[in-house]
Amino acid sequence: RTTYQAKVSEINNNYLNSIDNIRIAENKMRELLQDTGTYLPDTSELILYQIEKTNDTSYFSGNRILELYYNQYLLARTDQSLANAGYFPHIRAGIFTQDITGLNRLYGGQIGLSVPLWFSGIRADQTTARIESEISLNEYEYQKNKIICETDNLILELNKYFRKIRYFEADALPLSEMLI
Numbered sequence: 001r002t003t004y005q006a007k008v009s010e011i012n013n014n015y016l017n018s019i020d021n022i023r024i025a026e027n028k029m030r031e032l033l034q035d036t037g038t039y040l041p042d043t044s045e046l047i048l049y050q051i052e053k054t055n056d057t058s059y060f061s062g063n064r065i066l067e068l069y070y071n072q073y074l075l076a077r078t079d080q081s082l083a084n085a086g087y088f089p090h091i092r093a094g095i096f097t098q099d100i101t102g103l104n105r106l107y108g109g110q111i112g113l114s115v116p117l118w119f120s121g122i123r124a125d126q127t128t129a130r131i132e133s134e135i136s137l138n139e140y141e142y143q144k145n146k147i148i149c150e151t152d153n154l155i156l157e158l159n160k161y162f163r164k165i166r167y168f169e170a171d172a173l174p175l176s177e178m179l180i
Helices: 002-033 063-087 120-179
Strands: 090-100 104-114
Touching: 002 120, 063 120
Parallel strands: none
Antiparallel strands: 090 104
């Protein structure tokens, strides 16, 4: 009887671990495809743990890494706005003073107006800036999705290890005591 109970527990444990392995594979596929859809139906199994999110600095959520990629995206957007500004005329002004041999002070000013005459270079800069902005947005979205998938995979791994501990506490240790 104890041998059959141990076999049933082992098969049940292997079944639950294989479900987690399938979910890990699904998360990796979702990460590679950059997709948020679900490919497997949800199981009715209850989660075996409870993780409370705290404001403690030891908790890792990937916010710092995401903040870096988001700031790179904002910088690329700013570069794109600057490239778009090349179509408009620029007005420049300045004032200067100059001291010649300590006797006379020379005051002056300068005003300039620059009007773009050739737009082909501006269009190229604008296209480059737009592409760089899209690349940085895609990189941000990729990193965000990657962190979510890695966190899900780690939770599933935690679930598998918890099942192993539960198996040894509930089945294997009492069985070994009985056999001894």
